[in-house]
Amino acid sequence: MTVDAIRMDGKVAIVTGGAGGIGFATGQLMAARGAHVVLADIAVERAKELAATLPDAIGLPLDLGDEHSIEALVEAAVTHFGRLDVLHNNAALLGPEIARNDGDIEQMATDLWDRTYRVNVRGTMIACRAALPHLRASRGNIVNTVSNLALQGHMIQAAYSSSKAAIIQMTRAIAASHGPTGVRCNAVAPGMTMTPALREAFPPTLRKAVEDETLRDQLGDPEDIAEAVAFLASDAARNITGQVLVADGGCASHVPGIAQFRAFFSDNQ
Template sequence: MDRLKDKVIIITGSTSGIGIGIAKLCAKEAAKVIITGRNVERGQKVVDDIINDGGEAWFHAFDLTNRDSMHALIEDVANKYGRIDVLINNAAGMGMKDGRVDEISFDQFNAVVATDLGGTFNMIKEVLPYLLKNEKGGNIINIGSMASAGGDLGTIAYACAKAGVDKLTEYVACMYGPSGVRCNCVRPGLIVTPQNEARIPGVLKDIFLSNILGKRYGHPEDIGHLCVYLASDEAEYMNGQVLTCDGGLNTHTPTVAQFRQMAGRTW
C-alpha cells in the first residue's frame, strides 16, 4: 500500500463527494494529502478520518473563485513540505444551476465557465513552477465530466466548461510533457455520494442505471482508484489522456436501454 509513498498531493474540493474518495485512497497508498475546501469543519473531519486510519493529511482553506486563495494554497504547501508532486483539480461549481441557452444570461454562463474552466487553468498556472523544478517532474490530474462527451438538454455552461477542461488537459500535456510534467483528465459518470444521493431524483437514477453496462451507479472510490493509478509512477507513460469512468454509459448508442426493454437488438 505504498504506490504513492511520500508524494505530496493537493486535492481541491476534497471536503465532500468524489474528493473525499480520492483523498482517502491516496492516503492509503502513503501519500501526504492536502485536503482543501471552504468548509473548515468538514475538511478537518476528512483529515481526522485519514489520520485515524494511519495516513497523513493536512487541511488548507481554499476557494476556487479566488486567485489569492489559490496562490496561498500552493505557496503554503510548498513551504510546508518542500515540494509538490501532484495536483488533482477536483473542485468545481454546481453545474446544475445553469440551463438552456434561452434560460441563462451571458453573465451566468461566464460565471460557470470562469469557475470550472478558469479555476482549473489558474490552479495549473500556480502549481507549474513547482512541478517543473522537481527532479522527477510532476503530475496534474483534472476531474472533468461526461457532460463534455455529448449534447444534452441543459447545463450548457457546465458542459462547455468541462469540454474546455478536456482540451486544456491535452494542451498542458503537449506544452510541458517534454519537461517532465504529465497531465491527464478523468471524466466521471453518475457518481452517487452521501452528499448528493438525496438530491438525485429517483427517475434520473433509473435512466442512468438502465444505460450503465454494469448493475450499479458509480462510487467516489471508482474515481479514486483511477486517480491513484494516474498519480503513481506506474502511469509514467500516460500523458494527455481524457479517460471516462462511467460504467460504460458512453460506449454505446443511446437506444441500448430501450432495445433491452423490447428484448430486441435493432429496429
C-alpha cells in the same frame, strides 16, 4: 518501473474539492498508498475534519473563484510538505441553485455562466499555473476531474458541460507544453457518481434513466473515480498524458437506448 508503481509513498498531493464526495475518496486512496495529502476546499472546516482522519494530511482553505486564494493554497501546501507531486483539480461550482438554473443557452443568465467559468475554467487554469513550477521540480502531474457531460450533448447544464470541455482542452495543452520536462496532465471524466450530495438530491426517475444506459449493474461510487484518478497520478501511468479516462460504467460507450433493446430481445427469446 517497480511492481509497486501504483503506490505514492512520499508524494505530496493537493486535492481541490477535498471535502466533497469524489475529492475525499481520492484523498483517502492516495493517503492509503502512502501520499501526504492536502484537502483543499471552500468548506475548510469540513476539509480539516476529514484530513484529521487520514495518516498525514492537512485541510487548507481554497476559493477557486479567487486568484490569490489559489496561489496561497499552492504555496501553503509546498511550505508545509516541502514539495508537490500531484495536483488533482477536482472542485467545481455545483449545488442545487446551479443545477436548477444551468440549462439551455437561450435561458442562460450571464452571471451564472461567468461564475461557472470563473470557478471551473479560470480557477483550474490558475491552480495549474501556480503548481507547474513545483511539478516540474518533482516531475509530477495534474489530474483534472471533468465529466461525461463534456463529451456528449445534453439538454441540461450547458455552462457546466462546456466549462468541463474547456478543461479537457487545457489538459491537452498542458500535456503538450510540459511533457518534455517530465510533467504529465490527464483528466478523468466521471459519469453519474453516487456521492452523498447526489444520492440525496438527484430525482429517482432521472437516476433510473442513467442506470438504464449503464453497462454495470450499478452506478459508480466516489471510490470508483478515486481509483481512476490515483492510477493516473501514480508512476504506473508514466506513459499516459494528455488523455481523458472515462469512468462512467460504460454509459457513453454504446448507442443510447440499450435497456429497451435488452428488454426486446429478452421478451422475444
